[in-house]
Amino acid sequence: MGKPLQDRHVLVTGAGSGIGAAIAHRLAQDGALLTLAGRRAEPLEALAAELGVACAIAVSGFDVTAPEAIATGLERARARFGAVSILVNNAGEAPSASFEKTSLDLWSKVLAVDLTGVFQVTQAVLPDLKAHGLGARIISIASTAGLTGYAYVSAYCAAKHGVIGLTRALALELARSGITVNAVCPGFTDTPIIARSIETIMQKTGRSAEEALAEFTRANPQGRLVAPEEVADSVAWLASPGASAVTGQAIAIAGGEIMAG
Numbered sequence: 118m119g120k121p122l123q124d125r126h127v128l129v130t131g132a133g134s135g136i137g138a139a140i141a142h143r144l145a146q147d148g149a150l151l152t153l154a155g156r157r158a159e160p161l162e163a164l165a166a167e168l169g170v171a172c173a174i175a176v177s178g179f180d181v182t183a184p185e186a187i188a189t190g191l192e193r194a195r196a197r198f199g200a201v202s203i204l205v206n207n208a209g210e211a212p213s214a215s216f217e218k219t220s221l222d223l224w225s226k227v228l229a230v231d232l233t234g235v236f237q238v239t240q241a242v243l244p245d246l247k248a249h250g251l252g253a254r255i256i257s258i259a260s261t262a263g264l265t266g267y268a269y270v271s272a273y274c275a276a277k278h279g280v281i282g283l284t285r286a287l288a289l290e291l292a293r294s295g296i297t298v299n300a301v302c303p304g305f306t307d308t309p310i311i312a313r314s315i316e317t318i319m320q321k322t323g324r325s326a327e328e329a330l331a332e333f334t335r336a337n338p339q340g341r342l343v344a345p346e347e348v349a350d351s352v353a354w355l356a357s358p359g360a361s362a363v364t365g366q367a368i369a370i371a372g373g374e375i376m377a378g
Contacts, residue, residue, distance in 0.1 A: 119148070120146075120147050120148030121147050121148070121356075121357045121358060121359075122144060122147040122148045122149040122203070122353075122356060122357070123147075123148035123149075124148065124149075124150060125148070125149050125150065125202050125356075126149070126150045126152065126194070126198040126199055126200065126201050126202055126203070127144050127149045127150065127151050127152070127201070127202075127203040127204075127205060127356070128152045128154060128191075128194060128201045128203070128204050128205065128238075128242060129141055129144075129151060129152070129153060129154060129205040129207055130154045130155065130179065130181055130205065130206055130207050130208035130234075130238060131154075131155055131181075131207040131208030131209060131258075132151075132153035132154055132155050132161060132164065132207065133155040133157055133160030133161050133164065134160055134308070134309055135306070135308035135309055135310065135345055136207060136258060136303065136306060136308060136345045136348050136349070137153075137155070137205075137207040137208075137258075138160075138164055138345070139345035139346050139348065139349040140205055140207065140258075140348070140349045140352050140353075141153055141164060141168065141173070142168070142346075142349065143346065143349035143350060143352065143353045144203075144205075144349075144352070144356065145168050145169075145172055145173065146353075147353055147356075147357070149172070149203070149356075150172050150173075150198040151165075151168065151172060151173040151174070152173075152174055152176055152190075152193075152194035152197070152198065152201070153173055153174065153175050153176065154176045154179035154190055154194075154208075155177060155179055155208065156177065156178065156179065156180055157177060158175065158177035158178075161175035161176070161177050162175045162177070174193070174194065174197045174198070176190045176193050176194055178190070181208045181230060181234030181235075181237060181238055182229045182230055182233065182234055182237075184237060184241070187237055187238055187241050188241065191241055191242065195245075200245040200248060200249060201242050201245040201246065202245065202246065202249040202252065202253050202254070203253065203254040203256070203356050204238065204239060204242045204246065204254065204255050204256070205256050205257075205258070205352060205356075206234070206235045206238055206239065206255070206256070206257040206258065206280075207257075207258040208230060208234055208238075209230060209231045209234075209258065209276075210226075210227065210230050210231065211227075211231075211260075211262075211270055211273045211310065212226075212227065212270075212272075212273075213269045213270055213314075214269060214270075214272075215268075215269055216271045219271055219272055223272060224272045227272035227273055227275075227276055228272065228275065228276050228279070230276075231273065231276035231277065231279075231280065232275075232276040232277075232279040232280055232283075235257055235280050235283065236283065239255055239257075239283075239287070242255075246296050247291075247294060247296065249295075249296075250294060250295040250296070251295030251361075252295060252358065252361070253294075253295060253296040253297075254296065254297055254298075254299075254355065254356050255284075255287065255291075255296065255297070255298040255299070256299055256300075256301060256352055256355050256356065257280050257283075257284055257298075257299075257300045257301070258300075258301050258303070258348070258352075259277045259280045259281050259284070259300040259301065259302045260273070260302055260303060260304075261302050261303065261304045261369055261371050261374060261375050262274045262277045262278075263277030263278045263279075263280055263281040263300070263302055263367065264278075264281070264302055264367060264369060264375050265375060277302075280300060281300050281302075281367045284298050284299060284300040284365065284366075284367065285365045285367075288364040288365030289365065291364075292364060297355070297360065297361065297363060297364035298364055298365065299355050299360075299363060299364060299365070299366045299367075299368065300366070300367040300368070301348060301351050301352055301355070301368050301370060302367050302368060302369045302370065302371070302375070303343050303347075303348045303370045303371065304336065304337055304343050304369070304370065304371030304372060304374050304375070305333040305334070305336070305337065305342055305343065306342060306343040306344070306345055306348060307342040307343065307345065308345060311333060311342065314329075314333070315329040315330055315333075318332060330342075336374050337371060337372040337373070337374050338372055338373040338374065339372035339373065340372075341372065343370055343371060343372065347370055348370050351368060351370055355368075
């Protein structure tokens with residue numbers, strides 16, 4: 118039996134670690150050819166070597182806020198694997214600050230990476246996706262912060278709400294093209310970002326690692342962090358032929374924290 122994504126060219130932004138790396142591993146299992154895009158060369162090249170040079174290329178210097186960097190990265194990706202037929206917008210950041218201490222620079226940076234970056238990369242890849250037609254996919258990694266509110270991450274919440282709005286609008290525009298457009302919304306996930314946040318809480322408050330971790334798990338009815346591989350499995354399903362009728366959705370992967378009404 119063939120693999121569902123055999124020889125499909127997938128571009129994953131922010132692929133160097135955490136959720137992005139888990140997505141790359143999962144889609145490689147399904148036969149995809151992967152462009153691993155991100156800003157830092159070392160983790161991308163290590164991941165490409167791990168996956169195998171026959172099915173993965175590392176494209177560093179891929180800054181989603183810079184149109185020139187996006188264009189250069191896409192040129193390298195297409196030269197290796199041809200046109201992109203599945204786009205996974207995963208690049209993002211989530212700095213924490215109270216609203217009163219959120220400077221315009223911080224606000225602008227978060228929206229540039231987490232929202233405008235999704236717009237810019239999607240617009241750059243869209244000609245490839247439209248040429249592919251039926252079976253092409255746009256999958257954006259949003260967050261439960263795009264479905265509800267959290268204190269001290271107002272810029273991140275605003276950006277992720279924007280990603281979900283963009284997803285829904287674009288899904289309608291492309292509904293007859295064969296391209297589906299969806300967002301995956303993880304809750305707090307076991308990634309290096311959370312590990313650093315736990316360290317910060319411990320340093321600032323003197324709490325134990327277990328007490329700091331509880332700050333992130335208490336919102337999840339299952340009482341745990343989401344595993345990156347669980348997010349990757351959802352992406353793999355949305356990328357598969359079996360999800361052809363699923364578009365315009367924001368799917369929460371959060372242990373029941375968010376339930377659709």
